[in-house]
Amino acid sequence: MLNTGNIMNVHAEKPIIRSVRQGESIKLPVNGPTLQEITCDDIARLALAMHDHEYFFSLRRGLRFNFSRDLNGSGIQGLYIRRESDGKDTSHLFEIIFDYTLGKDDNFLYEADLIKDHGKDYEPSINCGKTRFVARSATIRIDWNSDEAQEWRSDIERLSRSPDTLTEWIEEDSEMLVRCGSTYFCRKPAILTINDLRRHVAAGMSLKDLTNRLKCSKCGKRGARVTVF
Numbered sequence: 001m002l003n004t005g006n007i008m009n010v011h012a013e014k015p016i017i018r019s020v021r022q023g024e025s026i027k028l029p030v031n032g033p034t035l036q037e038i039t040c041d042d043i044a045r046l047a048l049a050m051h052d053h054e055y056f057f058s059l060r061r062g063l064r065f066n067f068s069r070d071l072n073g074s075g076i077q078g079l080y081i082r083r084e085s086d087g088k089d090t091s092h093l094f095e096i097i098f099d100y101t102l103g104k105d106d107n108f109l110y111e112a113d114l115i116k117d118h119g120k121d122y123e124p125s126i127n128c129g130k131t132r133f134v135a136r137s138a139t140i141r142i143d144w145n146s147d148e149a150q151e152w153r154s155d156i157e158r159l160s161r162s163p164d165t166l167t168e169w170i171e172e173d174s175e176m177l178v179r180c181g182s183t184y185f186c187r188k189p190a191i192l193t194i195n196d197l198r199r200h201v202a203a204g205m206s207l208k209d210l211t212n213r214l215k216c217s218k219c220g221k222r223g224a225r226v227t228v229f
Helices: 040-052 054-061 147-159 166-171 194-202 207-213
Strands: 018-021 025-029 035-039 063-068 077-083 094-101 110-116 126-140 176-179 190-192 225-228
Touching: 018 025, 018 040, 035 040, 040 054, 040 063, 040 077, 040 094, 040 126, 040 147, 054 063, 054 147, 147 225, 166 194, 166 207, 207 225
Parallel strands: none
Antiparallel strands: 018 126, 025 035, 063 077, 077 094, 094 126, 110 126, 176 190, 176 225
16 A cells, blocks of 8 residues: 655755555655655664664664563554654654564564553563564654665664674774673673774784683673674
């Protein structure tokens, strides 16, 4: 189903608001008469990929994320992304609502714990276990093809790579995010800059040597987990 979205007549510096529900799509101009079809899942996948790299987008792109795993006890989940500079009371750049599905063949986007309540405030919520989720609706308040949105997609592509050597890391102009090898939340991640990596290469160190040598300052465990940053 084609949906032109909720397009507001706003000033040029403000984004166009577009909303799309599951099964619908919006047509956006690209070049001249060419139109690009964007679905609810397209918007949801971009927001989820940004959330997967939340630390980078928070630190380097000034974005803030809120992923509600239980909206009103219904089991529905919501992902909200906004600019930190816009303040808490402004509209979100992304508002994605996810609903759970019990179907085995549904085109789901992710799996997560399904949290629901009993409909009574005095009874605790229950965890129904791992469940598949699909995007029910998506709202985006930025031009899908803007320079900023294109930069986010380029960021995701770069952050998804896994260089095999320190030399490749440097050639791709990527910093290194270092996390404790024992627990994801053991401490705040550290960042090794390009210059840091160059020094390790100059010292004759390999990627494996470096990860084995790095030691968590909180728990003392060696064998760090590293990702592109």
